[in-house]
Amino acid sequence: xxxxxxxxxxxxxxxxxxxxxxxxxxxxxxxxxxxxxxxxxxxxxxxxxxxxxxxxxxxxxxxxxxxxxxxxxxxxxxxxxxxxxxxxxxxxxxxxxxxxxxxxxxxxxxxxxxxxxxxxxxxxxxxxxxxxxxxxxxxxxxxxxxxxxxxxxxxxxxxxxxxxxxxxxxxxxxxxxxxxxxxxxxxxxxxxxxxxxxxxxxxxxxxxxxxxxxxxxxxxxxxxxxxxxxxxxxxxxxxxxxxxxxxxxxxxxxxxxxxxxxxxxxxxxxxxxxxxxxxxxxxxxxxxxxxxxxxxxxxxxxxxxxxxxx
Amino acid sequence: xxxxxxxxxxxxxxxxxxxxxxxxxxxxxxxxxxxxxxxxxxxxxxxxxxxxxxxxxxxxxxxxxxxxxxxxxxxxxxxxxxxxxxxxxxxxxxxxxxxxxxxxxxxxxxxxxxxxxxxxxxxxxxxxxxxxxxxxxxxxxxxxxxxxxxxxxxxxxxxxxxxxxxxxxxxxxxxxxxxxxxxxxxxxxxxxxxxxxxxxxxxxxxxxxxxxxxxxxxxxxxxxxxxxxxxxxxxxxxxxxxxxxxxxxxxxxxxxxxxxxxxxxxxxxxxxxxxxxxxxxxxxxxxxxxxxxxxxxxxxxxxxxxxxxxxxxxxxxxxxxxxxxxxxxxxxxxxxxxxxxxxxxxxxxxxxxxxxxxxxxxxxxxxxxxxxxxxxxxxxxxxxxxxxxxxxxxxxxxxxxxxxxxxxxxxxxxxxxxxxxxxxxxxxxxxxxxxxxxxxxxxxxxxxxxxxxxxxxxxxxxxxxxxxxxxxxxxxxxxxxxxxxxxxxxxxxxxxxxxxxxxxxxxxxxxxxxxxxxxxxxxxxxxxxxxxxxxxxxxxxxxxxxx
Numbered sequence: 001x002x003x004x005x006x007x008x009x010x011x012x013x014x015x016x017x018x019x020x021x022x023x024x025x026x027x028x029x030x031x032x033x034x035x036x037x038x039x040x041x042x043x044x045x046x047x048x049x050x051x052x053x054x055x056x057x058x059x060x061x062x063x064x065x066x067x068x069x070x071x072x073x074x075x076x077x078x079x080x081x082x083x084x085x086x087x088x089x090x091x092x093x094x095x096x097x098x099x100x101x102x103x104x105x106x107x108x109x110x111x112x113x114x115x116x117x118x119x120x121x122x123x124x125x126x127x128x129x130x131x132x133x134x135x136x137x138x139x140x141x142x143x144x145x146x147x148x149x150x151x152x153x154x155x156x157x158x159x160x161x162x163x164x165x166x167x168x169x170x171x172x173x174x175x176x177x178x179x180x181x182x183x184x185x186x187x188x189x190x191x192x193x194x195x196x197x198x199x200x201x202x203x204x205x206x207x208x209x210x211x212x213x214x215x216x217x218x219x220x221x222x223x224x225x226x227x228x229x230x231x232x233x234x235x236x237x238x239x240x241x242x243x244x245x246x247x248x249x250x251x252x253x254x255x256x257x258x259x260x261x262x263x264x265x266x267x268x269x270x271x272x273x274x275x276x277x278x279x280x281x282x283x284x285x286x287x288x289x290x291x292x293x294x295x296x297x298x299x300x301x302x303x304x305x306x307x308x309x310x
Numbered sequence: 311x312x313x314x315x316x317x318x319x320x321x322x323x324x325x326x327x328x329x330x331x332x333x334x335x336x337x338x339x340x341x342x343x344x345x346x347x348x349x350x351x352x353x354x355x356x357x358x359x360x361x362x363x364x365x366x367x368x369x370x371x372x373x374x375x376x377x378x379x380x381x382x383x384x385x386x387x388x389x390x391x392x393x394x395x396x397x398x399x400x401x402x403x404x405x406x407x408x409x410x411x412x413x414x415x416x417x418x419x420x421x422x423x424x425x426x427x428x429x430x431x432x433x434x435x436x437x438x439x440x441x442x443x444x445x446x447x448x449x450x451x452x453x454x455x456x457x458x459x460x461x462x463x464x465x466x467x468x469x470x471x472x473x474x475x476x477x478x479x480x481x482x483x484x485x486x487x488x489x490x491x492x493x494x495x496x497x498x499x500x501x502x503x504x505x506x507x508x509x510x511x512x513x514x515x516x517x518x519x520x521x522x523x524x525x526x527x528x529x530x531x532x533x534x535x536x537x538x539x540x541x542x543x544x545x546x547x548x549x550x551x552x553x554x555x556x557x558x559x560x561x562x563x564x565x566x567x568x569x570x571x572x573x574x575x576x577x578x579x580x581x582x583x584x585x586x587x588x589x590x591x592x593x594x595x596x597x598x599x600x601x602x603x604x605x606x607x608x609x610x611x612x613x614x615x616x617x618x619x620x621x622x623x624x625x626x627x628x629x630x631x632x633x634x635x636x637x638x639x640x641x642x643x644x645x646x647x648x649x650x651x652x653x654x655x656x657x658x659x660x661x662x663x664x665x666x667x668x669x670x671x672x673x674x675x676x677x678x679x680x681x682x683x684x685x686x687x688x689x690x691x692x693x694x695x696x697x698x699x700x701x702x703x704x705x706x707x708x709x710x711x712x713x714x715x716x717x718x719x720x721x722x723x724x725x726x727x728x729x730x731x732x733x734x735x736x737x738x739x740x741x742x743x744x745x746x747x748x749x750x751x752x753x754x755x756x757x758x759x760x761x762x763x764x765x766x767x768x769x770x771x772x773x774x775x776x777x778x779x780x781x782x783x784x785x786x787x788x789x790x791x792x793x794x795x796x797x798x799x800x801x802x803x804x805x806x807x808x809x810x811x812x813x814x815x816x817x818x819x820x821x822x823x824x825x826x827x828x829x830x831x832x833x834x835x836x837x838x839x840x841x842x843x844x845x846x847x848x849x850x851x852x853x854x855x856x857x
Contacts, residue, residue, distance in 0.1 A: 033739075040375030044453075050451055082368070152579045156583050157583045164576065164583050167546065255573055256576055268365065268545070
């Protein structure tokens with residue numbers, strides 16, 4: 001197992017290099033000049049050239065890439081072209097917000113999804129089952145920007161029981177994350193409900209469940225203790241990857257709810273061709289994916305002792 | 311079983327109907343709650359919550375290239391002069407008065423003795439020189455350094471040869487002498503731009519690369535304005551508070567919180583929820599409904615912007631062929647596009663200047679919509695009914711609005727036999743393509759830096775700006791001569807006559823079709839009083855008060 005973990009960690013190095021190369025290459029191919037966007041309509045060609053030199057944009061692609069990798073290895077992701085701040089500082093400021101948002105979304109998605117899944121499996125074929133199947137379909141189909149706007153209108157503008165937008169300043173304030181968390185986690189909730197339902201239906205038909213029932217155990221004990229525990233394995237493995245996907249997919253939700261997380265940072269940077277920020281955020285998100293993938297693999301091995309990697 | 315299903319159906323129906331009724335009632339209630347303003351005596355105190363769409367890039371005067379940065383910096387730092395919030399006339403600020411030498415090349419500014427920086431120290435004339443030297447310096451790389459270009463010795467500092475501008479000197483602590491290369495009637499007006507406003511240079515130096523960034527602290531961002539810097543929470547908000555020792559008319563509100571949004575609808579929802587006092591932009595497509603819902607909480611301002619369809623005069627079919635340019639001008643019904651596609655959000659232009667600009671010529675005779683004339687011009691151009699005229703490419707930077715306007719142009723031109731291909735482009739590539747002369751016909755929009763006709767006319771129509779701001783590559787020696795005359799003329803009436811003549815000449819040459827000036831709709835809460843927005847789209851936050 002330890003050998004497996006070390007091997008997987010080592011695998012992250014070429015993946016990271018590959019990602020950095022790809023992002024760097026893609027950004028170099030994207031049309032548009034960051035200096036034009038940065039300096040606006042008044043800059044003379046001389047000033048533009050000076051700025052290009054200052055930022056190293058006049059150097060050949062490989063020189064720039066090698067410099068970039070060298071800086072990364074020294075923990076330097078560069079400075080934003082637009083806001084002139086260290087990208088590392090910017091990332092460290094934004095990560096907690098996106099992390100909190102993802103966590104709230106995951107908590108909601110898993111809790112509600114598993115609950116709906118268990119109930120619809122237990123009441124298979126009932127109107128509840130039909131309703132939840134429709135509801136999960138709706139969950140996957142509803143665009144998040146629409147859902148976000150409707151939630152803002154109902155809970156923020158009309159009922160005024162939850163904040164419309166923002167993060168509430170410093171520290172974690174749950175009320176600011178409820179609507180965005182629900183918006184972000186809604187589609188995932190539908191997936192968890194589906195996974196739990198099919199898992200439960202599969203498990204509830206097993207011999208050991210029948211034996212448990214025959215032993216006279218109560219229905220809740222049979223369902224929750226014997227059934228749910230086993231039905232949760234696919235949910236757990238999906239949760240790992242889902243966390244990374246949600247973390248990288250917060251752009252729209254953060255934009256609608258004016259949450260200053262890495263999604264907002266990324267969209268600002270892309271629209272202004274702020275290369276160091278785009279590269280920094282992309283690299284960070286890719287590393288999150290790699291690490292979460294690794295953790296999910298380890299967790300899977302722990303949850304299911306039959307799985308061995310070495 | 312049937313009973314169970316029925317219960318479900320009824321429950322869902324009740325929930326849905328309830329939500330719909332609730333949303334309707336709630337919205338009306340929220341908006342009706344906004345009572346009319348009753349108090350007329352200004353009240354001090356309160357926090358003004360300003361809804362700003364998109365974050366400023368920097369609060370560094372040398373890099374103020376976008377409106378949100380300008381909006382905040384003008385509250386933090388004062389310049390030698392300011393613009394009247396209503397008329398845009400020049401008013402004294404840090405300089406209480408100024409005199410011109412006999413040859414009009416030297417301006418002596420008399421600096422107020424009671425101007426304090428936000429750290430309590432007194433501003434002296436040397437502080438102004440230091441800040442301007444930094445703006446002009448080669449290493450600063452400021453795109454706005456050109457504002458100081460008329461001063462003797464600017465070029466040497468801008469090229470890195472020298473560190474101090476020789477045309478700037480102090481005769482005592484409160485007198486600044488500025489020597490200009492030539493007589494220049496525009497220079498004084500340009501000093502109202504926040505890029506040349508005054509802040510504490512020592513503090514900025516301490517901040518180093520963090521100056522004017524979200525990492526700024528009150529000790530490093532020290533200005534001279536009516537409000538002082540408190541905090542910048544990146545992508546969230548920027549907080550300023552009233553500076554009690556301000557030399558001029560003090561602000562009424564204690565604090566301004568600029569809340570930053572990426573999305574107009576979210577900002578408007580925050581306003582509806584009562585969490586904002588002002589919103590800088592209405593959500594797309596909701597202009598008409600908002601005008602109906604809250605007509606007495608709307609401010610509509612026509613800004614100093616010009617939009618036009620530019621013709622590349624170095625490329626066929628526009629090169630040396632004025633008739634094709636006039637044919638296109640006559641084929642387009644700009645007014646109908648403004649009324650329908652733009653929902654009345656723009657004023658139709660009659661020439662190179664917006665009607666809010668001093669020196670605007672109301673009597674210009676630019677070609678108007680007339681299909682018959684369009685066909686006549688087309689024939690004169692050598693393309694009867696469009697025969698022999700290949701498709702013309704029309705490029706624009708992509709926004710939904712620009713796309714819809716371009717489609718309307720395409721449809722109207724087709725009716726007289728002119729085919730155009732639409733090309734939407736990403737901003738950076740679009741600017742580069744225009745400047746390098748690659749494009750045939752394109753959309754141009756330009757915002758004035760200061761309220762003087764020389765600004766837009768020189769930038770967009772002088773040969774000195776070819777490949778930079780003059781992207782039509784227009785040149786007319788008579789216009790060049792008049793631009794120089796206008797720059798040197800100090801009699802305001804004579805000067806404005808010169809600019810009116812320049813506009814006539816440009817319209818006659820038709821290097822472009824002038825389309826619209828944008829009218830912005832701003833929304834303010836019922837507790838907001840005396841909010842003034844000038845044509846430069848700057849809000850006077852000193853005058854605003856909350857009841």
